[in-house]
Amino acid sequence: MTSIIPVLDTRTAEGSALQAVLLxxxxxxxxxxxxxWDTEVEVFAELGHVLAEEHREVVVGGPMTRSAAYLIQATGADIAVPDLTLLLNARFEELVDRGVPLMPGAARLLAELAAHDVPTALVSASHRRIIDRVLKSIGSEHFALTVAGDEVARTKPHPDPYLLAAAGLGADPARCAVVEDTATGVAAAEAAGCCVVAVPSVVPIEPAAGRTVVRSLEEVDLPFLRSLIPGVR
Structure with missing residues (x-):
């Protein structure tokens, strides 16, 4: 289930127009x-197929079912999408259970948002069973709400996950700052009407109207996020 904690006052400190941060x-x-990617390569090797690097750029950031369907079509593997999805999730869970490294700047940013009582949500295309495992490394206490890819009818690149997160926090999407690393996630956030910070991980993302591109979360802090909301400088 999506976890929602009521937010009584969505205005953050110092009168900022920023109402929520969605990550x-x-x-x-x-x-x-x-x-x-390691999981996908290993599973397809066991199925007798080699994944090329160009496949990685297509599947990064996408929902599991879309990625599975694409890789089956690209390789001709004799397996159904639901069966492949189960294999990929199970293998990924094995890796995650050994521990997940945080990206540079992530722990500091989460602590800063919590210290200033900024309503924060985790919005992922990963399934709930994966999110709950990863939260053991991130810390579930940092989020008032989490949205998983298998909890919405349409996940990223559709706007539904971000619209659900904003509504759950009682925030106007236009006054939410979203931090994403893929074009798929950026498309979802922009379709929802949010202000977007892109931190590209695998595939480059170009700046655009309403979108700011940075090299690392180490460049992102609360004053920076507040400055992105229209009317605040």
Whole structure:
């Protein structure tokens, strides 16, 4: 189930127009994009197929079912999407259970948001069973709400996950700052009408209207996020 804690006052300290911060998980807060690719390579090797590097750029940041369907089509593997999804999730869980490294700047950013009582949500295309495992490394106490890819009818790149997170926090999407690492996640956040900070992990992302691109979470802090909301400088 999506975890929602009521927010009585969505205005953050100092009268900022920023109402909430919505954070992606894989590749943004935790260094797991490599885990996913290693999992996909291993599973397809066992199925008798070799994944090329160009496949990685297509599947990064996407929902599991889309990635599985693409890789089956690209390789001709004799396996159904639901069966492949189960294999990939099970293998990924084995890796995650050994511990997940946080991205540089992630722990500091989460602590800063908590210290200033900024409503914060985790919004991921990963399934709930994966999120709950990764939260053991991140710390579930940092989030008032978490949204998993298998808890919405349409996950990223559709806006639904971010619209659900904003509504759950009682925030206007236009006054939410989203931090994402993939084009798929950026598309979802922008379609929801949020202000976006892109921290590319595997594939480059270009700056655009309403989108700021940085090299690392070490460049992202609360004053920076507040400055992104229209009307606040």
């Amino acid at each position: 992606d998980m894989d590749g943004t807060l935790v260094d797991t994009e490599g885990f996913w």
